[in-house]
Amino acid sequence: MADMITGSCLCGKVEFEVENQFEDLFFCHCQQCRKITGSAHASNLFGDPDGFRWLKGENDVTIFNYPDRQFTNVFCRHCGSGLPFLNSDGTKIIVPAGTLNSEPRFSRQSKIFHAEQTQWCRTGEQTRTFDGFPDD
Numbered sequence: 001m002a003d004m005i006t007g008s009c010l011c012g013k014v015e016f017e018v019e020n021q022f023e024d025l026f027f028c029h030c031q032q033c034r035k036i037t038g039s040a041h042a043s044n045l046f047g048d049p050d051g052f053r054w055l056k057g058e059n060d061v062t063i064f065n066y067p068d069r070q071f072t073n074v075f076c077r078h079c080g081s082g083l084p085f086l087n088s089d090g091t092k093i094i095v096p097a098g099t100l101n102s103e104p105r106f107s108r109q110s111k112i113f114h115a116e117q118t119q120w121c122r123t124g125e126q127t128r129t130f131d132g133f134p135d136d
């Protein structure tokens with residue numbers, strides 16, 4: 001039997017499971033991914049759609065298709081957390097890595113659209129670090 005990994009949105013209304021063997025983990029620094037995530041980059045795992053299924057809350061999954069490019073944002077309609085989606089031709093399931101409940105396995109990882117990386121992301125990778133909130 002395949003090794004499965006589970007994930008969910010923040011509020012827990014939506015849960016899914018997917019086979020824990022991904023081809024790629026892409027950190028995408030493009031502007032659209034920054035807008036979608038509100039963060040420095042997207043962190044998306046690409047896997048086999050046959051290994052994916054919703055466990056609950058499929059009716060709470062909202063899909064936004066960006067008109068100008070093949071771009072999709074999928075999220076929980078209650079809490080707004082990003083959620084997995086099929087790519088446009090249905091050959092890959094794209095799973096935002098932060099939605100997973102444990103560590104994924106993947107064959108390789110890449111930074112893509114790195115030319116669009118922000119300066120604040122670049123400097124942030126070398127900044128001071130705390131295990132929790134800062135001391136001061």
Ligand SMILES: [Zn+2]
Nearest residue numbers: 009011076079
């Ligand atoms: Zn939610």
Ligand SMILES: [Zn+2]
Nearest residue numbers: 028029030033
């Ligand atoms: Zn991107």
